[in-house]
């Protein structure tokens with residue numbers, strides 16, 4: 001049985017094939033792409049657990065692409081293949097959401113365990129996704145965790161609006177819980193027995209989004225062989241959650257306005273309107289007022305949507321909630337990994353409290369899951385945190401290049417069992433420079 005799907009993105013045929021063969025021998029099913037465009041197509045079609053991506057690609061940069069892959073396919077883990085000595089790329093890739101990075105030339109003893117860890121994590125995430133899909137809208141107000149006044153205010157507003165049929169606009173940074181709130185509002189409403197359909201507007205191209213939302217009739221465009229129901233029809237009687245509405249093309253925004261005003265829409269290729277009975281909850285992490293000024297968002301749609309706005313606090317604004325959220329995620333993930341994890345060390349919690357959470361609760365959840373997968377003990381400690389947490393690099397202002405360099409040199413030295421000539425070769429620096437750095441950083445060479 002396959003251990004999972006891995007996609008390699010590299011335009012150098014030989015390197016790609018070599019890596020592909022190595023991993024196929026380990027039991028993975030391998031997919032290959034020579035550029036970003038074809039890679040994204042594969043990701044849209046297949047469940048790919050791990051992506052290994054080169055940095056310099058013919059149609060873009062692999063480090064920058066990490067964010068796009070992770071936002072469209074949050075269950076998929078990305079490992080970036082960096083060039084010799086280019087630690088900055090690796091560090092940036094991790095900041096962009098990569099699982100880790102591999103330096104070209106790293107040997108199999110580093111590559112294979114790393115890929116296997118990324119695979120474990122991704123498989124788990126896919127399992128959770130499938131479970132969540134089966135459970136449908138599973139969040140209720142009671143399952144929204146946190147006790148800070150900031151989150152309590154948001155919950156109180158959402159509870160009130162859930163009883164009505166009003167359109168709601170949820171504003172908040174990525175991962176701050178907008179979809180969770182949308183589900184809770186649905187669950188708390190009179191529509192709770194009908195479907196909750198979540199649509200991520202940024203995951204579809206402009207034309208595709210229209211036919212996904214409203215459906216199409218056969219023959220309306222090349223490839224439309226059969227009639228297709230859109231999300232609005234699927235959500236009939238229930239709630240549709242339009243995530244990242246700020247990404248919607250302006251032409252489509254006009255059509256959305258029509259749905260809000262007239263409760264009807266046109267299927268692609270059909271001239272008679274279809275009536276709809278769906279509550280709309282929209283969300284965005286963009287500043288829509290700015291988007292309006294820049295001509296990217298229609299003000300009439302904004303006013304329609306924003307009749308009832310709820311602003312969700314970022315995790316950095318409610319750090320008080322970190323211990324309870326972290327403990328809850330540990331409790332949830334441990335049984336799924338067949339592990340007994342009783343909690344976390346004070347240093348671990350301290351590192352979480354000091355981190356700058358750009359990905360908010362989603363990032364916290366990922367960090368806990370990652371630590372739970374990596375830990376060999378029953379208490380999560382800082383050794384299972386990513387490198388930037390351990391080094392206090394979470395805050396960009398405190399990120400010290402020297403720490404990154406020290407860590408990397410120490411890692412390479414350990415890797416070559418202290419052989420300095422080999423290490424200098426791998427690091428692509430002179431032996432004297434290496435000696436100077438060992439002294440400067442006080443690196444112990446065993």
Ligand SMILES: Nc1ncnc2c1ncn2[C@@H]1O[C@H](COP(=O)(O)OP(=O)(O)OP(=O)(O)O)[C@@H](O)[C@H]1O
Pocket residue numbers: 143144145146172173174175176177178179180181243285361362365
């Ligand atoms: N208050 C909460 N209690 C428990 N889990 C939460 C809470 N808020 C968010 N989560 C978890 O955090 C993750 C991210 O939440 P969600 O998808 O709702 O964020 P989002 O704001 O919609 O993100 P994006 O803007 O990227 O779509 C989810 O896995 C969810 O389970």
